[in-house]
Amino acid sequence: MSVSHSISDARRSIPSWDELVRVLTLxxxxxxxxxLGVMALGTAAGLVGTFxxxxxxALTADALSHxxxxxxxxxxxxxxxxxxxxxxxxxxxxxxxxxxxxGVLAILGIRHTTRLKDDAAIxxxxxxxxxxxxxxxxxxxxxxxxxxxxxxxFIFGKAASMVASDAMTxxxxxxxxxxxxAVLRKEWTLLCFDEKFGEVQGWPVLWLDVxxxxxxxxxxxxxxxxxxxxxxxxxxIIPAASAxxxxxxxxxxxxxxxLIGCMSGWLGAVGSALIPRMPTGPVIVLICGFWFVFSFxxxxxxxxxxxxxxxxxxxxxxxxxxxxxxxxxxxxxxNKSEFALESIVHVxxxxxxxxxxxxxxxxxxxxVTSLPTNAWRxxxxxxxxxxxxxxxxxxxxxxLITYADIAPTHVDRDADMIxxxxxxxxxxxxxxxxxxxxxxxxxxPIGASE
Amino acid sequence: xKIEAGHSPTSPVSxxxxxxxxxxxxxxxxxxxxxxxxxxxxxxxxxxxxxxxLIKAVMDLVPKASGKVMIYGKSFKKQRKLVAYVPQRxxxxxxxxxxxxxxxxMGRYNKIGWCKSVxxxxxxxxxxxxxxxxxxxxxxxxxxxxxGGQQQRVFLARxxxxxxxxxFMDEPFxxxxxxxxxxxxxxxxxxxxxGKTVVVVHHDLQTVREYFDHVILLNMRVVxxxxxxEVFTDANLKKTYGGRLTLLSExxxxxxxx
Numbered sequence: 144m145s146v147s148h149s150i151s152d153a154r155r156s157i158p159s160w161d162e163l164v165r166v167l168t169l170x171x172x173x174x175x176x177x178x179l180g181v182m183a184l185g186t187a188a189g190l191v192g193t194f195x196x197x198x199x200x201a202l203t204a205d206a207l208s209h210x211x212x213x214x215x216x217x218x219x220x221x222x223x224x225x226x227x228x229x230x231x232x233x234x235x236x237x238x239x240x241x242x243x244x245x246g247v248l249a250i251l252g253i254r255h256t257t258r259l260k261d262d263a264a265i266x267x268x269x270x271x272x273x274x275x276x277x278x279x280x281x282x283x284x285x286x287x288x289x290x291x292x293x294x295x296x297f298i299f300g301k302a303a304s305m306v307a308s309d310a311m312t313x314x315x316x317x318x319x320x321x322x323x324x325a326v327l328r329k330e331w332t333l334l335c336f337d338e339k340f341g342e343v344q345g346w347p348v349l350w351l352d353v354x355x356x357x358x359x360x361x362x363x364x365x366x367x368x369x370x371x372x373x374x375x376x377x378x379x380i381i382p383a384a385s386a387x388x389x390x391x392x393x394x395x396x397x398x399x400x401x402l403i404g405c406m407s408g409w410l411g412a413v414g415s416a417l418i419p420r421m422p423t424g425p426v427i428v429l430i431c432g433f434w435f436v437f438s439f440x441x442x443x444x445x446x447x448x449x450x451x452x453x454x455x456x457x458x459x460x461x462x463x464x465x466x467x468x469x470x471x472x473x474x475x476x477x478n479k480s481e482f483a484l485e486s487i488v489h490v491x492x493x494x495x496x497x498x499x500x501x502x503x504x505x506x507x508x509x510x511v512t513s514l515p516t517n518a519w520r521x522x523x524x525x526x527x528x529x530x531x532x533x534x535x536x537x538x539x540x541x542x543l544i545t546y547a548d549i550a551p552t553h554v555d556r557d558a559d560m561i562x563x564x565x566x567x568x569x570x571x572x573x574x575x576x577x578x579x580x581x582x583x584x585x586x587x588p589i590g591a592s593e
Numbered sequence: 594x595k596i597e598a599g600h601s602p603t604s605p606v607s608x609x610x611x612x613x614x615x616x617x618x619x620x621x622x623x624x625x626x627x628x629x630x631x632x633x634x635x636x637x638x639x640x641x642x643x644x645x646x647l648i649k650a651v652m653d654l655v656p657k658a659s660g661k662v663m664i665y666g667k668s669f670k671k672q673r674k675l676v677a678y679v680p681q682r683x684x685x686x687x688x689x690x691x692x693x694x695x696x697x698x699m700g701r702y703n704k705i706g707w708c709k710s711v712x713x714x715x716x717x718x719x720x721x722x723x724x725x726x727x728x729x730x731x732x733x734x735x736x737x738x739x740x741g742g743q744q745q746r747v748f749l750a751r752x753x754x755x756x757x758x759x760x761f762m763d764e765p766f767x768x769x770x771x772x773x774x775x776x777x778x779x780x781x782x783x784x785x786x787x788g789k790t791v792v793v794v795h796h797d798l799q800t801v802r803e804y805f806d807h808v809i810l811l812n813m814r815v816v817x818x819x820x821x822x823e824v825f826t827d828a829n830l831k832k833t834y835g836g837r838l839t840l841l842s843e844x845x846x847x848x849x850x851x
Contacts, residue, residue, distance in 0.1 A: 327708065328710075329705070329708075329711070330702075330707070330708075332699075336689050336696070337680065337684070339680055339684065340680060342653075342654060343652050343654065343673065344755075345703060390690065391690050392691070396690050
């Protein structure tokens with residue numbers, strides 16, 4: 144970016160308050176162009192990227208962006224040979240677009256005519272076309288007329304070279320993308336979820352796919368200048384992948400993805416403006432990455448924390464049920480209402496400390512009281528809860544033994560009332576099988592369980 | 594079984610000399626039959642017999658090597674509005690950001706048309722379809738949260754929401770729970786009583802007699818087809834399954850005794 148101090152590196156690395164305000168409020172012309180352009184790009188990429196991700200074409204997009212390089216070089220050479228200086232952006236991007244599409248077609252061709260699978264086809268096309276691009280770039284720089292010096296900027300992106308008209312183009316593309324996505328939302332949802340069903344209904348799935356990939360190519364091409372072709376795919380995939388952790392609905396996923404893309408663009412461009420010599424593209428991608436990690440950890444839809452919390456809760460509930468059942472069964476066996484800690488340790492694989500901890504937890508819930516004789520006793524509340532747990536457990540066991548073939552889809556052992564899951568008549572049948580109306584005897588010797 | 598040149602123009606599905614090949618290897622040979630109207634028809638045969646391929650070829654989902662298929666005397670392309678399809682449950686990714694109602698509404702997409710959003714009456718039709726399979730309570734459940742049987746019922750509801758005349762179902766009974774099996778059978782009978790034709794790829798020989806009127810025994814070619822009472826015989830099953838049938842019946846017997 145246009146930071147031109149020359150005092151000392153130490154001072155430069157911490158932006159002053161004035162500088163911060165100036166950058167954040169987009170007062171500087173250069174910053175404004177880059178930030179607005181990249182925000183538009185992030186929004187567009189977030190929208191198209193959602194469907195790209197759901198269509199499972201993320202890697203195809205990576206190949207597409209790498210395949211643009213020979214297009215850029217060839218467009219440059221063609222323009223130079225017609226007498227220009229070869230730097231017309233529209234021409235270069237047109238070349239990039241055409242070769243991006245060639246790359247996708249090559250992948251489809253390899254997949255349909257050989258035994259190779261998608262991943263291999265993508266690997267081949269990506270590396271060969273990128274290699275071709277590097278060679279052509281070398282040839283282009285040796286052309287006598289015109290200077291190809293700026294071309295390599297497309298590889299890693301060079302946001303500083305953006306001018307107002309580029310940002311305008313990005314804005315238009317973002318708007319166009321948003322419109323197409325809104326209009327084809329229903330059709331693309333069907334395409335991504337169940338292509339064959341769509342085909343039977345008569346939707347032109349091939350063309351829906353083509354339109355999606357053309358839009359992906361367009362977004363990739365406008366990302367070349369700022370983010371560069373190596374990292375362009377990140378803008379398409381990461382916002383959508385992060386959005387998935389926040390929602391289970393496609394509409395809100397589109398909105399979340401667009402927002403994350405837009406914000407990453409803004410923060411990335413601003414961040415790279417504040418830290419001198421920091422390239423814009425990689426900073427944007429890093430911000431995207433930060434969003435992903437953040438979403439992956441705290442996201443309410445299958446996020447790491449939520450999953451961990453529910454696992455801990457589940458484990459505790461299972462442990463509680465186990466100890467209640469053990470206490471009940473020990474009492475049942477000895478025909479007494481109190482029991483010693485050792486008798487629980489004896490029937491369980493737990494050690495003394497775990498049992499003691501669980502007993503204290505039960506005492507806190509008012510299920511047991513500790514007696515002065517170093518023994519424990521189930522309270523009335525504890526007895527009620529324990530007998531419920533034992534009854535359900537034994538009915539489930541009988542159910543699984545009797546209906547082994549259909550059982551697994553029905554088993555919800557945590558259901559408060561087994562009747563809710565299996566229906567009253569089936570439970571009555573099971574109870575009859577157990578010859579007991581209240582609490583059935585365990586179908587196997589107690590202590591040998593688990 | 595073969596009545597050449599006797600194809601009826603009023604048959605819901607009339608298959609003429611159909612051959613289908615994957616990678617130069619034929620998987621279906623010279624299938625030639627008329628499917629009767631208003632019946633429940635099972636397609637039965639061993640793994641790799643081309644059961645799914647047959648219904649896919651009828652719906653133009655796989656290319657035909659030769660032959661043609663007529664839906665009420667016209668090509669499938671002209672008649673696709675009459676056809677509803679229930680694909681195999683495993684054919685899609687159930688971890689998709691959509692709820693059960695969203696999937697069922699897809700059955701109405703062709704009625705809604707290009708680029709328009711879902712109307713109130715489409716949601717209503719979808720809710721009715723969910724009700725018919727006993728899934729009203731799960732309408733707003735994310736589809737990955739549903740059990741296998743419930744997912745299968747959602748797929749069935751999506752086809753019902755299309756309100757078609759001919760239904761093709763690919764293994765709807767595959768690994769479902771008892772409640773789902775009951776719900777599907779009820780829906781099949783409702784469809785039959787309202788005059789619809791239902792073609793089901795079926796893998797469970799035990800239930801063919803109970804659930805279906807007609808059966809097509811398939812093993813790369815049509816071994817036999819016709820009313821269950823006439824066609825579903827031990828001799829025909831042996832021809833269809835070859836030596837493997839004895840194994841199968843033994844296993845089934847053992848299960849029944851259990």
